[in-house]
Amino acid sequence: MIAVREALSIGRKQLAKEGVKNSLFETKLLIKNILKISDAGLISTSEVFLSESQFKIFQSFLERRKKSEPIAYILNKKEFWKDSFYVNSSTLIPRPDSEIIIETVLNLIPNKDEKLKFADLGTGSGCLIISLLKEYKYSEGVGIDNSEEAIKVAEKNKSILSNNRRLRFKVADFSMFKTTEFDVIVCNPPYVNKNDINNMQKDVANYEPHQAIFAAEEGFIYYKNVIHNLNKNHKCGQKVLFEIGLGQAEVVSNLLKNNDFKLIRIEDDISGIPRCITAEKI
Ligand SMILES: C[S@@+](CC[C@H](N)C(=O)[O-])C[C@H]1O[C@@H](n2cnc3c(N)ncnc32)[C@H](O)[C@@H]1O
Numbered sequence: 489m490i491a492v493r494e495a496l497s498i499g500r501k502q503l504a505k506e507g508v509k510n511s512l513f514e515t516k517l518l519i520k521n522i523l524k525i526s527d528a529g530l531i532s533t534s535e536v537f538l539s540e541s542q543f544k545i546f547q548s549f550l551e552r553r554k555k556s557e558p559i560a561y562i563l564n565k566k567e568f569w570k571d572s573f574y575v576n577s578s579t580l581i582p583r584p585d586s587e588i589i590i591e592t593v594l595n596l597i598p599n600k601d602e603k604l605k606f607a608d609l610g611t612g613s614g615c616l617i618i619s620l621l622k623e624y625k626y627s628e629g630v631g632i633d634n635s636e637e638a639i640k641v642a643e644k645n646k647s648i649l650s651n652n653r654r655l656r657f658k659v660a661d662f663s664m665f666k667t668t669e670f671d672v673i674v675c676n677p678p679y680v681n682k683n684d685i686n687n688m689q690k691d692v693a694n695y696e697p698h699q700a701i702f703a704a705e706e707g708f709i710y711y712k713n714v715i716h717n718l719n720k721n722h723k724c725g726q727k728v729l730f731e732i733g734l735g736q737a738e739v740v741s742n743l744l745k746n747n748d749f750k751l752i753r754i755e756d757d758i759s760g761i762p763r764c765i766t767a768e769k770i
Pocket of ligand 1 (some may be wrong): 503567579580581582583584609610611612613614616632633635640660662663669677678679699700701739
């Protein structure tokens with residue numbers, strides 16, 4: 489047996505030595521997950537211990553983290569919006585920035601009792617469509633991804649919804665998917681310029697699926713393909729929301745305008761970077 493206090497000190501020092509910024513916070517997170525306890529449990533006045541086997545797990549987690557593996561993959565979970573989602577290395581780790589898409593839909597359609605049809609193009613873990621359908625309890629939706637492994641992860645997360653017969657996941661290409669039946673389309677496509685790989689954090693570049701991150705044509709190819717497809721599948725009044733990366737607002741806005749979409753708004757993320765474009769089909 490080893491006291492949690494001692495394990496915390498070991499973990500913090502080892503992670504800090506490898507340059508992990510929030511070494512204490514992350515060590516606590518690992519221990520809380522191994523012991524299945526809350527913050528309160530961790531600081532309880534009576535001494536808390538890790539058994540031999542729990543300490544071995546802790547050490548194996550530390551070794552993985554020291555090699556820059558994201559903590560979300562080590563723990564197989566990531567919080568997004570109001571839930572905790574299962575994740576593995578087949579899916580992008582949901583980012584807090586992407587919650588802006590949920591906030592924007594909620595501002596756009598304040599009546600949560602509406603019966604809408606949502607499509608999530610490039611669903612990954614399913615975090616966007618599941619969070620939307622939790623908010624809009626009478627709506628239904630489809631999440632598509634061309635990665636079979638990602639769809640398996642999304643299927644696992646389906647149980648987050650109590651009435652999950654409203655949701656389907658499908659392996660499909662978002663450049664060709666028929667979108668005419670949907671009222672609202674959300675899409676967080678891969679949008680990082682392939683040339684930027686050397687500027688990325690090791691956690692991301694070495695562990696997250698490249699097909700979820702990188703896009704050819706300076707990061708714009710999927711916006712082009714998806715927007716052309718939406719235009720081809722023309723549905724008047726359809727709302728579309730795209731997550732965008734740094735410096736992409738102008739090009740994506742022009743793509744939308746040139747394909748007969750009316751721009752509704754561009755939302756900034758908490759760092760003041762334009763992050764979500766909303767448009768409507770005319
Ligand atoms: C940036 S991730 C977004 C994941 C999730 N929606 C989120 O916001 O966390 C992009 C997703 O698009 C998928 N993808 C890439 N190319 C695709 C294509 N041609 N058709 C469908 N999905 C695609 C990737 O597999 C990945 O899961």
